[in-house]
Amino acid sequence: xxxxxxxxxxxxxxxxxxxxxxxxxxxxxxxxxxxxxxxxxxxxxxxxxxxxxxxxxxxxxxxxxxxxxxxxxxxxxxxxxxxxxxxxxxxxxxxxxxxxxxxxxxxxxxxxxxxxxxxxxxxxxxxxxxxxxxxxxxxxxxxxxxxxxxxxxxxxxxxxxxxxxxxxxxxxxxxxxxxxxxxxxxxxxxxxxxxxxxxxxxxxxxxxxxxxxxxxxxxxxxxxxxxxxxxxxxxxxxxxxxxxxxxxxxxxxxxxxxxxxxxxxxxxxxxxxxxxxxxxxxxxxxxxxxxxxxxxxxxxxxxxxxxxxxxxxxxxxxxxxxxxxxxxxx
Amino acid sequence: xxxxxxxxxxxxxxxxxxxxxxxxxxxxxxxxxxxxxxxxxxxxxxxxxxxxxxxxxxxxxxxxxxxxxxxxxxxxxxxxxxxxxxxxxxxxxxxxxxxxxxxxxxxxxxxxxxxxxxxxxxxxxxxxxxxxxxxxxxxxxxxxxxxxxxxxxxxxxxxxxxxxxxxxxxxxxxxxxxxx
Ligand SMILES: Cc1cc2nc3c(=O)[nH]c(=O)nc-3n(C[C@H](O)[C@H](O)[C@H](O)COP(=O)(O)OP(=O)(O)OC[C@H]3O[C@@H](n4cnc5c(N)ncnc54)[C@H](O)[C@@H]3O)c2cc1C
Ligand code: SF4
Ligand code: FES
Ligand code: FES
Numbered sequence: 062x063x064x065x066x067x068x069x070x071x072x073x074x075x076x077x078x079x080x081x082x083x084x085x086x087x088x089x090x091x092x093x094x095x096x097x098x099x100x101x102x103x104x105x106x107x108x109x110x111x112x113x114x115x116x117x118x119x120x121x122x123x124x125x126x127x128x129x130x131x132x133x134x135x136x137x138x139x140x141x142x143x144x145x146x147x148x149x150x151x152x153x154x155x156x157x158x159x160x161x162x163x164x165x166x167x168x169x170x171x172x173x174x175x176x177x178x179x180x181x182x183x184x185x186x187x188x189x190x191x192x193x194x195x196x197x198x199x200x201x202x203x204x205x206x207x208x209x210x211x212x213x214x215x216x217x218x219x220x221x222x223x224x225x226x227x228x229x230x231x232x233x234x235x236x237x238x239x240x241x242x243x244x245x246x247x248x249x250x251x252x253x254x255x256x257x258x259x260x261x262x263x264x265x266x267x268x269x270x271x272x273x274x275x276x277x278x279x280x281x282x283x284x285x286x287x288x289x290x291x292x293x294x295x296x297x298x299x300x301x302x303x304x305x306x307x308x309x310x311x312x313x314x315x316x317x318x319x320x321x322x323x324x325x326x327x328x329x330x331x332x333x334x335x336x337x338x339x340x341x342x343x344x345x346x347x348x349x350x351x352x353x354x355x356x357x358x359x360x361x362x363x364x365x366x367x368x369x370x371x372x373x374x375x376x377x378x379x380x381x382x383x384x385x386x387x388x389x390x391x
Numbered sequence: 392x393x394x395x396x397x398x399x400x401x402x403x404x405x406x407x408x409x410x411x412x413x414x415x416x417x418x419x420x421x422x423x424x425x426x427x428x429x430x431x432x433x434x435x436x437x438x439x440x441x442x443x444x445x446x447x448x449x450x451x452x453x454x455x456x457x458x459x460x461x462x463x464x465x466x467x468x469x470x471x472x473x474x475x476x477x478x479x480x481x482x483x484x485x486x487x488x489x490x491x492x493x494x495x496x497x498x499x500x501x502x503x504x505x506x507x508x509x510x511x512x513x514x515x516x517x518x519x520x521x522x523x524x525x526x527x528x529x530x531x532x533x534x535x536x537x538x539x540x541x542x543x544x545x546x547x548x549x550x551x552x553x554x555x556x557x558x559x560x561x562x563x564x565x566x567x568x569x570x571x
Contacts, residue, residue, distance in 0.1 A: 066394035067415045067461045089462065096418070096457045097438050108394065109415075111462055137451075141517045143527035150525050157520040161545020162512065163445050163452040163505060297520065297544035 063105040083108030090172030126280035132171035132273040151287035155229035158291040171273035178220035211361040213327040218261030231330035232306040232322035239271040254329030301325035305377040309385040311345040333357040354378035400464040405473030422460035431471035442546035445501040452508035471500035483563040492559035494550035
């Protein structure tokens with residue numbers, strides 16, 4: 062590991078100006094991804110600016126019933142917060158489905174949003190990887206890619222975004238607030254992770270040196286009946302092979318409002334807008350749910366070894382929406 | 392002058408304050424083992440994947456291999472050496488002993504630190520991924536085998552002592568309730 066300087070920021074302005082002072086400076090949240098990647102040599106900062114002491118922790122309910130989640134809130138504190146569990150249960154479930162108790166206790170919301178892909182080639186500095194070394198190639202396309210993308214990938218990179226939390230945030234129209242030396246800004250989650258294109262190393266639309274300060278969830282009454290389901294290769298403590306966040310409001314047997322987002326299928330949490338469009342106004346039946354899944358997955362382009370994700374996601378849509386509809390009918 | 396890459400820190404571990412100088416690259420795990428001689432905390436994977444290095448930081452369980460020592464300054468750390476109350480073993484330690492919650496024992500300090508926190512998290516009403524209804528007004532769930540397995544899933548055991556570990560955590564949780 063390369064040597065680095067360490068500094069604790071006590072204020073937001075101080076944090077962004079400290080970061081601007083280092084050529085290869087990084088913010089340090091819980092360190093559960095960054096320190097790991099520094100050990101592997103993927104990240105080699107010369108300065109870490111610790112942000113956990115910033116006054117950015119905690120969850121607040123907004124006047125209209127949405128939530129403002131501070132960027133340094135730990136994953137545990139987010140998941141167990143009563144208002145998160147009441148208003149956005151799928152978000153609580155998504156966070157609880159990720160990592161382990163001893164990681165969630167230190168991992169922060171800001172760090173979770175910016176966690177890097179788990180593509181094995183990305184983490185192995187002896188191999189080429191366009192994301193790590195732009196222009197070096199993508200061995201995953203011909204190699205090990207059973208848990209890589211089926212949607213939105215390009216010939217330059219087929220990696221997925223591994224976050225569970227991000228999938229629920231995508232379903233609920235989260236907005237990310239940040240601060241820079243030039244002042245604050247906001248990005249809807251839908252624009253936060255740019256398309257892969259020929260720049261897989263550009264993973265967010267954040268300006269350079271931006272400090273994430275908060276994530277806002279607009280009020281969404283539909284989210285009170287929501288669920289996150291994650292499929293993985295063992296019962297717990299593994300990244301998803303496919304996951305789903307969904308919320309459903311059925312009135313008189315007809316879908317009044319629906320939210321669907323997929324995880325582990327693309328370089329970003331995948332909001333399933335085509336599925337939502339196909340379902341809105343349709344009867345709340347397993348046939349409509351399957352048709353909605355097909356509408357979204359029509360765009361899927363599986364690689365040689367990850368075609369299983371298409372039926373996996375389709376089954377997730379049908380089973381989770383069926384459960385939500387049955388619950389609504391009770 | 393280039394910015395320094397070493398730090399003078401004070402670490403509060405098991406109620407004692409230690410003053411030391413560390414290279415900023417030192418993890419809390421290495422500082423505990425190499426600088427402070429507290430070798431009860433084990434290094435398994437060194438990448439956050441096995442839980443052998445689990446300690447309590449301000450009462451919350453955390454992996455110490457992905458935590459930098461310099462970033463741990465200011466937290467109150469409890470390692471396996473500080474779990475017992477003097478000569479009186481913690482109920483979790485008693486339960487692991489009585490029910491054989493280990494074979495080789497390598498993962499055990501991490502399992503025990505984790506279990507101590509699991510029992511507290513459950514008592515505080517924290518749901519888990521095994522909890523069917525996470526809404527705050529749902530019935531509280533018992534710490535049954537499914538909940539224990541999920542909540543302890545961050546601690547791997549290469550010997551596969553899981554069956555006994557689950558029993559030990561359940562026993563300790565019952566006893567903590569009786570004495571509380
Ligand atoms: C063994 C293991 C299993 C895991 N399993 C899962 C899983 O199943 N599902 C899942 O979703 N995740 C999983 N994770 C990943 C985990 O969720 C992330 O490591 C964690 O959320 C990152 O948060 P952090 O605060 O530790 O980030 P850090 O490691 O501190 O930082 C990550 C990145 O974010 C940047 N950063 C941090 N905070 C800010 C901020 N406020 N503003 C701007 N930049 C910032 C850092 O500079 C760095 O680039 C796992 C991790 C491990 C080690
Ligand atoms: S899929 Fe992306 S991250 Fe993985 S090797 Fe290819 S370019 Fe790198
Ligand atoms: S040594 Fe820390 S989790 Fe394995
Ligand atoms: S008892 Fe040997 S690793 Fe768990």
